[in-house]
Amino acid sequence: MLDQIIQLGKNHLSDTLMNKEKLTSKQVNDTFDLAKGSFFDTLKDQALSGNLSQIKDLFNGNSSAGGSLSTLASNKLAEQLSSRLNMSQTQARSIANIVIPALISKFSSKETGTANSSEDLLKLFGINAGNMLGGLSSKLGGFFS
Numbered sequence: 001m002l003d004q005i006i007q008l009g010k011n012h013l014s015d016t017l018m019n020k021e022k023l024t025s026k027q028v029n030d031t032f033d034l035a036k037g038s039f040f041d042t043l044k045d046q047a048l049s050g051n052l053s054q055i056k057d058l059f060n061g062n063s064s065a066g067g068s069l070s071t072l073a074s075n076k077l078a079e080q081l082s083s084r085l086n087m088s089q090t091q092a093r094s095i096a097n098i099v100i101p102a103l104i105s106k107f108s109s110k111e112t113g114t115a116n117s118s119e120d121l122l123k124l125f126g127i128n129a130g131n132m133l134g135g136l137s138s139k140l141g142g143f144f145s
Helices: 002-020 025-048 052-059 063-084 089-107 118-124 129-144
Strands: none
Touching: 002 025, 002 089, 025 052, 025 063, 025 089, 052 063, 052 089, 052 118, 063 089
């Protein structure tokens, strides 16, 4: 599912990034590789923080639910573009502000479908809710030991 969203975004934005931000095709590919990780990590972090219903609402078409997700994912992507691809902070921020809102738009579009429950949404992303909760409990267990 996430691969499809990334590919839709890449197809839609490659020319814009190459013309407006002067990226090479390799840099565009690298940008979307990093965007996939940033976007997925942000979704996962938010799910673990108890914001799964917000993610489900966004996925089901409520684009107003994406504000904080967009900010978090954009910040993460800009940081990675700057550190891993040696882009200036200004260029990295500009690219992140183009890419992440487009991915969130694709994420919340009818093209991706809908999820009736949080568990359905997790399954679409290949996440086992039991494993996620197990991972959380192991993290909390380490915190309290």
